[in-house]
Amino acid sequence: MANNSLIRGGTSLPLIISDLYKQIASIRRKTDTLIDYYIYPEPTPSEISAYDPRLAILRTRLSTLTKLSYTNLAYLIDDSDALTASYLEPIIDQLLNAIHGICKIFENFYDRKLAERKPYDVIYKLLEHRERQVKDLKMLQMTQHQRLRAEELRPNEVGDFCRGAIQVLNGRDRGKISRVTDWDLLAENRARLRQYGGAYLWWECPQCDFRLRYHLSDSGKTNILSTEEVRRHDGAPVEYKSIFLVKFDDAYGRQA
Template sequence: MAAVVLAADVPPPPEPITVEQAINDLLSMLYRIRHKLQTLIDYYIFPDVTPSAVSDYDPRLRILQTRLQSLSTLSYQKLPYIISNSDQVAGYYLNQVAEQMHNSVHGIQRIFTSHYDRDLEDRQPFIAIWDAITYKKSQIGELGRLHPSNPRRLRAEDMRPNELGSFCRGALQISNGVDRGRISFLESRDLSEGNRRKLKAFGGAFLTWQCPECSYRVRYHVSSSNTSNIYTTDEIRQHGGLAIKYRSLFLAKSHLYLPPPGTTTRVIDLRRRNSKIMIPSPLKYGCVFCFAHGHDLVRHRSAFTTPQALAEHIALRHTRPTPPTLMLHLFSVAIEGKLDDARKRWDVNLL
């Protein structure tokens, strides 16, 4: 006879939570774990030397604390505008931290139970924290389903229409794994002197990636069939004295909406028609790291007219400290040439 499951036996679903709340709650639990660990050390070990098997836990917990504090600097209200399914992505990183907290709690209690006090197995000093982490993991697991920062579940490219001064839909598409860009051969008359020198030295050709949503285009050099697109080209851009290297793909991901030529309207005061009017260069690039931290795109501060200006800004503002791990991974940012996965290639290298 099949067992009958009563409604009362089914645990209620976890209460909804935001990413910000989850981070704060995990930080609070980390403080409790570290405090309880120190209490156990003071009671069972002090004044003797603390064995490394015990003392090594606090540095690990501090690393988790630093990760959470770094994630807390992001604006989870703005992330949906550049990262599709941003709550689910954030939940992945938070769940990793929660899992390591679980492992630490289990390891600490096992050491003290095995070597200092068998009665701790019954008293279970970490049981309340263990249960709290378990419940928090269930709440974090719901982030990808509920999308509290983006209830309409829109893709990043659909969060707002293309408009001047904002990231282009084409940039958001390629940042989120959808590339509808067009490729064309760069004519000889459009080559710069630097381009010509590179062709003379290395051969190959220059291609351009054309955004499908605006008039932005970026050129890149290819020299073999294995490096014949914007994802695989081995061309590296750098500017003398700057602690950063990057590839053209990062520029494509960072570009702002540029209207087709001839579609912009300029209003000029006829009384000043004989005077010289300085029209500022159009903004072409935005800093995804500034935007992710909640800053608007502002000329000279987080929005720029040239690749070099963007690179100078990132080298100055985002190397100490580096962006949170979530941003490093999503935008393929290496630190001194190292990525989380050695098989991947970087689009930005912070030196």
């Protein structure tokens, strides 16, 4: 079969994701063939038809993953390949379980000899192969003790994310903290202080000239990462906490 060539392919994430996407289509085609042969024109039992929406959900998840640039993701997130692999593992596991469940239904109620013919065997083995590749890829990245962190993969350059912001994104806050003086407070800052007390601090990026002021109401919230301030907007049923990434806006290091 043509799909067998995929076994000898590389282990890049885009290739693995693309293959998993194709295998979902193969599972659905194989199931439709069995339904046409053993069940049609009778209604398809819900025990079998229930698998199709689940496969559709997995297909949507994989479709989303195909839109990512895994080269660029590595510049933003530590161990991005291992993180992606951790998303793929349960998807593959659910696909294997779906094949097992569908096969059991057809074997138990329609044709016990299907266990010998193994109609899903090629797909199942391909999925097992991809499962091993994903596990190996994850293990390989996590056991490389000298691997570079995301911010170390390239220098600060115009148009790229600031290395200091990438550090914050990955839980490493090396920013400098200083108190906001009275003449640097905005009108809304003063109003918040009157209402909630506390203080405003500057957070200054260690890699560029970007800084921002933020409000603290007690000593347990002393950096950008641990802030518990929840923002709300009238008329919008949304609550969120803010975090930021910074790009160089020009050659002088000013920030967008």
